[in-house]
Amino acid sequence: MTDPTFPSVHRLAMTRGSRLLSLALCGAMLSACAVGPDYKRPELTEPAQYKEAEGWRQAAPSDSLARGAWWELYGDKQLNELVEKLNSSNQTVAQAEARYRQAASQVRSARGAFFPTVDLSAGKTRASQGTGSSNASLSSSSSGIRDTLNTQVGVSWEADIWGKLRRGLEANEASAEASAADLAAMRLSQQSELVQDYLQLRVMDEQTRLLQATVDTYQRSLQMTQNQYRAGVSGKDAIAQAQTQLKSTQASMIDLIWQRAQLENAIAVLTGVPPANFSLAVSKDIPALPQIPVSLPSQLLERRPDISQAERSVIAANANIGVAKTAYYPDLTLSLAGGYSSSTYADWISLPNRFWSVGPKLAMTLFDGGQRSAEVDRAEASYDETVAKYRQTVLDGFREVENYMVQLKVLEDEAVVSNEALDAARESLRLTQNQYKAGLIAYLDVVTVQATALSNERTVLTLLQTRLVASVQLIAALGGGWDGQMQLSDKK
Numbered sequence: 441m442t443d444p445t446f447p448s449v450h451r452l453a454m455t456r457g458s459r460l461l462s463l464a465l466c467g468a469m470l471s472a473c474a475v476g477p478d479y480k481r482p483e484l485t486e487p488a489q490y491k492e493a494e495g496w497r498q499a500a501p502s503d504s505l506a507r508g509a510w511w512e513l514y515g516d517k518q519l520n521e522l523v524e525k526l527n528s529s530n531q532t533v534a535q536a537e538a539r540y541r542q543a544a545s546q547v548r549s550a551r552g553a554f555f556p557t558v559d560l561s562a563g564k565t566r567a568s569q570g571t572g573s574s575n576a577s578l579s580s581s582s583s584g585i586r587d588t589l590n591t592q593v594g595v596s597w598e599a600d601i602w603g604k605l606r607r608g609l610e611a612n613e614a615s616a617e618a619s620a621a622d623l624a625a626m627r628l629s630q631q632s633e634l635v636q637d638y639l640q641l642r643v644m645d646e647q648t649r650l651l652q653a654t655v656d657t658y659q660r661s662l663q664m665t666q667n668q669y670r671a672g673v674s675g676k677d678a679i680a681q682a683q684t685q686l687k688s689t690q691a692s693m694i695d696l697i698w699q700r701a702q703l704e705n706a707i708a709v710l711t712g713v714p715p716a717n718f719s720l721a722v723s724k725d726i727p728a729l730p731q732i733p734v735s736l737p738s739q740l741l742e743r744r745p746d747i748s749q750a751e752r753s754v755i756a757a758n759a760n761i762g763v764a765k766t767a768y769y770p771d772l773t774l775s776l777a778g779g780y781s782s783s784t785y786a787d788w789i790s791l792p793n794r795f796w797s798v799g800p801k802l803a804m805t806l807f808d809g810g811q812r813s814a815e816v817d818r819a820e821a822s823y824d825e826t827v828a829k830y831r832q833t834v835l836d837g838f839r840e841v842e843n844y845m846v847q848l849k850v851l852e853d854e855a856v857v858s859n860e861a862l863d864a865a866r867e868s869l870r871l872t873q874n875q876y877k878a879g880l881i882a883y884l885d886v887v888t889v890q891a892t893a894l895s896n897e898r899t900v901l902t903l904l905q906t907r908l909v910a911s912v913q914l915i916a917a918l919g920g921g922w923d924g925q926m927q928l929s930d931k932k
Contacts, residue, residue: 474603475769476762479610479755482827484834487737492845510920511635513730518723519638522711526634527627529712536619536626543612543619550609556597561779564589589788592779599772607762614759618752624745632916634710636909641703642726643905644696647898649724651693654894658686661890665883678883685887689894726904729911734845735918737838743919744837750830757823764819767812770804837917844914851907858900865893 511523527533568585600606662682668674708718741747778796782788805812872889875881 474606474762475765476603476607477758479758481751482754482830484741484831486741487838490734490737490838490842490845492842492849493734510915511631513732513915514635514639514727515730516638516725516727518720519635519727522634522638522707523631525711525713526630530627530630530710531712533623533627533630536623540616540619540623543616547609547612547616550605550612553598553605553608554600556595559594559596560592561594562591587783588781589783589785590779590781591788592777594775594777596773596775599774601772602766602769604763604766604771607759607766611756611759611763614752614755618749618756621745621749621752625749628745628916628920630710631920632912634707635912637703637706637710639727639908639912640905641700641707641720642723643901643908644700644703645722645724646726647901648693648696648700648722650894650897650901651689651696654897655686655689655693658682658689658890661886662686668883673879674883681884681887685890727908729904729907732911732914732918734841737841740837740841740919741834744917745919747830747833747837750826750833754823754826754830757819757826761816761819761823764812764816767805767815770802773801773803775799775801840917841914844910844917847910848907848914851903851910855900855903855907858896858903862893862896862900865889865896869893 509520509523512520565588566585567588598605662679665674665678665682669676669679704718704720705715707720708715711718735743741751776796776798778794780789780793781795782790782793787793869889869892872881872886876883876886
């Protein structure tokens, strides 16, 4: 590994002689080694395929899911616009983005430690010493006021002999990449929540239309029953049944109003807009269920940002072990200082008033009561914790994918049966209404069949809503559209 500070050290050493050059070259060669363990990905048990993968299409590089805008799979223009607004205006995402910029700044700071520190100082001091001293060696002039003008340039550079700086940079870069993955995970989470809310809202619009149509039908039934009562064909019990059915359906429709309002307000906040300034018009279209390509389990490690974040945390913890172990070794600092000092402005910057100093400094702690050992133990324990967290995150990822895959499979089968039941209920209602109009059955029979038909209608819509939500959750569990590539903007 090439030390980026070597050219600077070389130039400094050439200006001050062969001894300093030799010392710098020795430091540069020693810096090729770094104390502490090199990172290796923790061992994992990866399944060859998902248990519920049978019947699912294998994802290909050309799949739309791999291009990033996964919400476009639902083919809803308004949804696309809302997600784009979320990407730019969501305040939770903005917080994560700010944390990433903080982490990136720490990386730049760590890189700066490889280069020499140059200081410049200039000042003027005025001093006086009284004549009352008993020290006979004091001259008569010592009691006067003396001005001192001083200017100094200092250069200091710490040789990274044991890899302390490089391990620190490695830890900071991993932390920044973990922060970038955390930003991606937060953005995916917010996107998933918005898409789920939007899809549920559109299904509620359809449920509201269904209930409104049902209310209109029940109102006509009530009117017909009242007419039959006046004609002596039906009794008051039929009117009571019709009224009960009508009012119950109206209550269900009113309940949907506040549920829709809650979803609308949630979408407003997710897009960074006050709920009072946001509204979504009722739509007749429900986005269709997409065909979701499923990647291999091994690809999940790169596709899910939370897994990547956990692994970057392991890398950072591993590097911190090396940083802690370098405390056992001495620090080598090369310093150079020079300037001018005078009592008057006239000859301040002149050759006789110059001064300079140059030399190495070697410092180490001989005894600290076990502090360094304790810090190493703490760093190793922190590493073990991050490894366990990483493995748990991977297991949770596999579990989520399996759960949503089997959920969608079961819901698909259930939807087929529910649609068949709905068709049968509609046919039964048609026949029952014809029999009632012909006077062959009582109105109570019609009420029962109507309630069954409405229940089946709502069941089908509820299943569709659940399937849409599960599809979003599966896409998010697969990593969404994240490509797994992280690169610090300031990284050369």
